Amino acid sequence: MLKTFIGGIHPPYNKELTNQKPIEKAILPKKVIIPMGMHIGAPCEPIVKVGDLVKKGQKIGEAKAFVSVPAHASISGKVVAVEPRPWPGGGLIMSVVIESDGKDELYEGIHPPKTLSHLTPDEIKNLIREAGITGLGGAGFPTQVKLSPPPEKGVDIIIVNAAECEPYITADHRLLLERPDDVVLGLEAIMKATGVKKSFIGIENNKLDAVDSIKKALQDKKDIEVVVLATKYPQGGEKQLIKAVTGREVPSGGLPMDVGVIVNNAGTCAAISNVLKTGLPLIERITTVTGSGIKEPKNLLIKIGTPLIDIIGQCGGFKGKPGKVLMGGPMMGLAQSQLEAPTIKGTSGLLVLEKADVKLYEPSPCIRCARCVDACPINLLPTNLAKFAEKNMWVEAESYHAMDCIECGCCSYVCPAHIPLTQHIRIAKSHIISSRKKK
Amino acid sequence: MDDYRLITTSSPHLHSGENISRIMFSVAIALLLPTFAGIYFFGFRALSLVVITSLAAMLTEAIFQKLRNKPIAISDGSALVTGMLLALNLPPGLPYWMAVVGAVVAISLGKQIYGGLGSNPFNPALIGRVFLMITFTTPMTTWINPVDGTTGATPLSLMKMQGLQTDYAKMLIGNIGGSLGETSALLIIIGGIYLIYKGYVDWRIPASFLGSVAVLSGFLGQDPIFHLLSGGLMLGAFFMATDMVTTPLSKLGKIIFGIGAGLFTVLIRVYGGYPEGVSFSILLMNAFTPLINRFTVPKIYGEVKAE
Numbered sequence: 001m002l003k004t005f006i007g008g009i010h011p012p013y014n015k016e017l018t019n020q021k022p023i024e025k026a027i028l029p030k031k032v033i034i035p036m037g038m039h040i041g042a043p044c045e046p047i048v049k050v051g052d053l054v055k056k057g058q059k060i061g062e063a064k065a066f067v068s069v070p071a072h073a074s075i076s077g078k079v080v081a082v083e084p085r086p087w088p089g090g091g092l093i094m095s096v097v098i099e100s101d102g103k104d105e106l107y108e109g110i111h112p113p114k115t116l117s118h119l120t121p122d123e124i125k126n127l128i129r130e131a132g133i134t135g136l137g138g139a140g141f142p143t144q145v146k147l148s149p150p151p152e153k154g155v156d157i158i159i160v161n162a163a164e165c166e167p168y169i170t171a172d173h174r175l176l177l178e179r180p181d182d183v184v185l186g187l188e189a190i191m192k193a194t195g196v197k198k199s200f201i202g203i204e205n206n207k208l209d210a211v212d213s214i215k216k217a218l219q220d221k222k223d224i225e226v227v228v229l230a231t232k233y234p235q236g237g238e239k240q241l242i243k244a245v246t247g248r249e250v251p252s253g254g255l256p257m258d259v260g261v262i263v264n265n266a267g268t269c270a271a272i273s274n275v276l277k278t279g280l281p282l283i284e285r286i287t288t289v290t291g292s293g294i295k296e297p298k299n300l301l302i303k304i305g306t307p308l309i310d311i312i313g314q315c316g317g318f319k320g321k322p323g324k325v326l327m328g329g330p331m332m333g334l335a336q337s338q339l340e341a342p343t344i345k346g347t348s349g350l351l352v353l354e355k356a357d358v359k360l361y362e363p364s365p366c367i368r369c370a371r372c373v374d375a376c377p378i379n380l381l382p383t384n385l386a387k388f389a390e391k392n393m394w395v396e397a398e399s400y401h402a403m404d405c406i407e408c409g410c411c412s413y414v415c416p417a418h419i420p421l422t423q424h425i426r427i428a429k430s431h432i433i434s435s436r437k438k439k
Numbered sequence: 440m441d442d443y444r445l446i447t448t449s450s451p452h453l454h455s456g457e458n459i460s461r462i463m464f465s466v467a468i469a470l471l472l473p474t475f476a477g478i479y480f481f482g483f484r485a486l487s488l489v490v491i492t493s494l495a496a497m498l499t500e501a502i503f504q505k506l507r508n509k510p511i512a513i514s515d516g517s518a519l520v521t522g523m524l525l526a527l528n529l530p531p532g533l534p535y536w537m538a539v540v541g542a543v544v545a546i547s548l549g550k551q552i553y554g555g556l557g558s559n560p561f562n563p564a565l566i567g568r569v570f571l572m573i574t575f576t577t578p579m580t581t582w583i584n585p586v587d588g589t590t591g592a593t594p595l596s597l598m599k600m601q602g603l604q605t606d607y608a609k610m611l612i613g614n615i616g617g618s619l620g621e622t623s624a625l626l627i628i629i630g631g632i633y634l635i636y637k638g639y640v641d642w643r644i645p646a647s648f649l650g651s652v653a654v655l656s657g658f659l660g661q662d663p664i665f666h667l668l669s670g671g672l673m674l675g676a677f678f679m680a681t682d683m684v685t686t687p688l689s690k691l692g693k694i695i696f697g698i699g700a701g702l703f704t705v706l707i708r709v710y711g712g713y714p715e716g717v718s719f720s721i722l723l724m725n726a727f728t729p730l731i732n733r734f735t736v737p738k739i740y741g742e743v744k745a746e
Contacts, residue, residue, distance in 0.1 A: 254741065324445060324446050330450075330451060335447040335448060353452065367517075367683050369683040370689075401739050416459050
């Protein structure tokens, strides 16, 4: 029996568009826009001004708070603007705009650190923070914070999230195939930094070649185990992954460390390995550029800050009329309105759906078929929550555990009445959060 | 630059493609099986009753939607299903005009006055049937024998009034007296399995309904197989007690619903004044559904006890 969780859905995965395509280095962008808040937590403060010359890897944003990370220049060139700019998260955010000098010169301060065996746990964590590493799965939580749990939590398991359950996205799949050693090295650094002796790498069984690849890289390391998971969305959801791999359930409102687990994305491990090997901070990432509206779907190694329109251009441009441009996959991705917006650390995919493939539906009445109830991986009653949200019944929504919703989108996906359940619950959550703040 | 007019709706951006009319028409297709059985055993009259009742149901739905200034949505198939279900629950010899009255009541008092699709607490077809049952008791309990069309009785009334046992094989095939679509247990089961396979019927309801009838009737010294194969039980368990709108949301709730309906059915059959109690049992459990929903909220992932 393959390990998995209760609920979930089997959407069409469409991974064959890119899963055979080796990672390609993207063309050096002419301009990058580096947002100062690509992560969860306090944004960092720009430490460069217009006219400054910066080099690749140079710190341009300083993080003062604990839950924050610095930002770095991903190319060499001249700072042409320090101002609020559109970003994929929506709205405007303070950003540093760098115009390339075409040289892609490395900052003098960048050099490889000591080898892993000579680094102390604190040195590793500091390297991770200074390299600006955040979770590359999408949420963008500062990794070093995750790796510093209070000792009383008794963290005893690290899980590497390589499930990659979002349809279309193949960035982690290609990473596991092409650079499995980096994932392993990054994981070993995490284990050393946290002092945890046991870890698991969770991969869905639609990527068995990746399982082989990582097993080969692991050779006979006994403390790291590969767990083959059933292919089901959202298998890569943190809570679902923890349940499948360890059988533990993160308590409602709690964190993985409350059950002794820390989860990191495979891409995050590779980013850590990159710092250990080269000293380079997180300034590029693998992004799957794909979808019916893209001429040549690709897995690209992209400089963080590259405008979306540049990336689309490198993949042959739009095929047909674009309907939606999504940052991320089709289940949880954010629809973009401005193609000037940059890629950020959490951009695992850029999905373009052709206009003809974008269907908009008029919702009809709920027939209480309970499909949403069966699909919900948290075991919520999405139809009830949506009704509460429609009637502004926030207290009731909270008592039916609206805050536990992970917004995976399964309920909306299965609803035969086309009710935007996920969106209703999101609205309920934001009302509940704001009423909590008032208290 | 931004002349693409990109569409920005919230996630998810994929949909399964499932829709309400597909569900309803699948139910209608499954209902064709007992309909064929009815036509085979009771002839043209069965066919015309199904057609007339379905048309009356759809017309009533359209008129009400028009009166309420709502979009006409008879294409969703729900009124068709109600009409078919009602017809299958009628004696084959019922006058047409009574069947039409039943359909009008089913859609108007059973569904539209509550707000239409999704808002009705009771199964509309059963509301129609019980209305006819109480209003036109004699025609609603006048049964005809299959094929020859002579006046006869149902196995349940034969058992209740005269203590006569009907042959199992006849009951399975449907060569017995009864409502036009309830007689062939076999075809109803096949239709039900089709809907379970399609995911439109949760097996828990028919399983717990039939199971509790078998257990309780056996416990009361009755013949469980006879009870399973007789009356409207099969049709009720697979097609009426599984109506999504009027049954509980959770898996546990569905099992409770099925067990409750089974208990009421046997109690009415054995101790009640009517020979049959499936319709009343399902309606009673429909009334309990909000309560069941309230007490069977599933335990969520990582639920912590309220402090």
